[in-house]
Amino acid sequence: MIKIKYPISVDLKNIRLNKKEIAKVKTCISFDDLKIDKTIESTLFTREYLEIPILNGGSKRICFCLMNPSKADTECSDKTVNIVINFVNEKRKEEAFEDIGTIVIVNLFPFYETVSSFLGAIINYFGEDQDKDLEVMLEKNQQVILERLSSSDWIVLGWGDCPDNFKKVIYDSEIKEVLKEASKMKNVYIFEDENNKGITIKKQPRHPNRLQLNSLKLVEVEISEVEIQNKSRRPEKSYEIEVKKEI
Numbered sequence: 001m002i003k004i005k006y007p008i009s010v011d012l013k014n015i016r017l018n019k020k021e022i023a024k025v026k027t028c029i030s031f032d033d034l035k036i037d038k039t040i041e042s043t044l045f046t047r048e049y050l051e052i053p054i055l056n057g058g059s060k061r062i063c064f065c066l067m068n069p070s071k072a073d074t075e076c077s078d079k080t081v082n083i084v085i086n087f088v089n090e091k092r093k094e095e096a097f098e099d100i101g102t103i104v105i106v107n108l109f110p111f112y113e114t115v116s117s118f119l120g121a122i123i124n125y126f127g128e129d130q131d132k133d134l135e136v137m138l139e140k141n142q143q144v145i146l147e148r149l150s151s152s153d154w155i156v157l158g159w160g161d162c163p164d165n166f167k168k169v170i171y172d173s174e175i176k177e178v179l180k181e182a183s184k185m186k187n188v189y190i191f192e193d194e195n196n197k198g199i200t201i202k203k204q205p206r207h208p209n210r211l212q213l214n215s216l217k218l219v220e221v222e223i224s225e226v227e228i229q230n231k232s233r234r235p236e237k238s239y240e241i242e243v244k245k246e247i
Contacts, residue, residue, distance in 0.1 A: 003075070003076035004071070004076055004077045004078055004079065006052075006076075006077040006081075006082070006085070009054055009055055009089050010052055010054065010085060011052075011053040011055045012074075015052055015053070015074050016049075016050075017051065017072075018047065018048050018049060019046070019073050019112075020045060020046050020047075021043055021044070021045055022044050022045065022046050023043070023044045023125075023126075024042070024043050024044075025042050025044060044111065044122060044125075045111075045112040046069075046111055046112065046137065046141075047072075047073070047107075047112060048106070048110045048140065048141050048145075049104065049106050049144050049148055050069070050072060050073075050105040050106075051103070051104050051105075052085065052102065052104075052105070053102050054088070054092075054100065054102065054103065057092075057099075057102065058098065058099030058100055058101040059099060059101050060099045060101060060102075060153040060154075061100070061101070061102045061104055061152040061153055061154075062088060062100050062102075062103055062104065062152060062153065062154040062156065063105075063106065063148050063149055063151075063152035063154070063155050063156070064084055064103070064104070064105050064106070064156045064158060065106050065107070065145060065149070065155065065157050065158065065159060065178055065182075066080065066106075066107050066108075066158050066207065067107060067119075067159040067160055067163070067207060068107045068109040068110070068112070068113055068116070069110065069112045069113075070112070070113070070114045071112070071114060072105075079209065080208060083208045083213055084103060084105065084208060086213065087208070087213065088100060088103055097154075100153075104148050104152055106141075106144060106145045106148050107145075107159075108141075108145075108159050108171070108175065109123070109138075109141070109174065110137065110141045111123075116163040116164075117163050117165050117166075119163050119166060120164070120165040120166035120167065123166065123167060123170060124167075138170075138174065142174065145177075145178060145181075146178075149178075149182060149185065150181070150185070153187060154187045154189065155182060155185060155187060156188075156190065156191065156218065157178070157182065157190050157205040157241070158205050158206060158207050158208050159204065159205060160200070160204060160206060160207030160209075161200050161202045162202070176238060179239035182223050183223035183224065183225065183239055188220070188222075188223065189218040189219060189220050189221060190206065190218070190219050190221055190241065190243075191205065191206050191207075191216060191217070191219075192206060192211065192219050193211040193212045193215040193216050194215040195212065195215075196210070196211055197243075198219040198221070198243060199241060199243065203240070205221075205241060219243050219244070220243075220244040221241050221244055222241075222242050223240070223241055223242070224239065224240055224242060225237060225238075225239055226238050226239065226240045
């Protein structure tokens with residue numbers, strides 16, 4: 001497998017993250033034609049944050065809140081992380097953003113998984129027999145997200161719609177906590193390009209992987225508290241993203 005390298009603008013020696021091994025999972029696959037079963041063992045990892053310093057950068061921090069980690073660590077990058085880095089490098093040519101020195105990436109869910117439709121299987125693994133483990137991991141991840149958001153000068157939301165085969169109640173719960181905190185902050189943005197508005201039909205901020213890098217831009221947003229009816233038809237607080245202006 002070919003590893004994706006970080007762009008040359010990155011200070012590789014000072015990348016910070018907290019990658020952890022959390023479980024070894026055995027999966028049995030049946031090959032009916034051969035009449036054999038094969039057991040595959042895989043290791044599950046988490047990463048709650050990734051901090052990428054820019055060579056010759058300034059003192060300010062820009063934080064991106066995405067869906068979940070793919071591959072990036074201290075040894076290699078991945079497609080999404082490089083899109084974010086290259087985008088920031090372009091924004092730093094503008095006076096308003098020239099003082100960025102650190103890119104911070106956090107995720108709604110800390111589990112490494114490249115295929116988003118497989119993320120639900122990881123959640124199910126910890127949720128079915130190890131409910132407390134899932135709850136603890138998500139609470140710890142939320143704490144890290146809120147710490148990174150509050151210590152950043154700009155915030156960009158970009159987790160996209162709920163993946164296939166995923167429990168939407170868990171997805172909605174994590175988003176609600178992030179939006180609650182982000183609603184107290186200034187300089188909150190989402191991505192869009194020339195063909196796609198920043199908010200999806202399902203009212204979520206678009207993921208940068210789904211957009212064209214050559215026309216990628218930021219749109220400033222406000223996050224307001226709204227009242228919705230839950231499944232029991234009772235009023236419940238929620239949060240809504242509203243576009244302010246493009247930059």
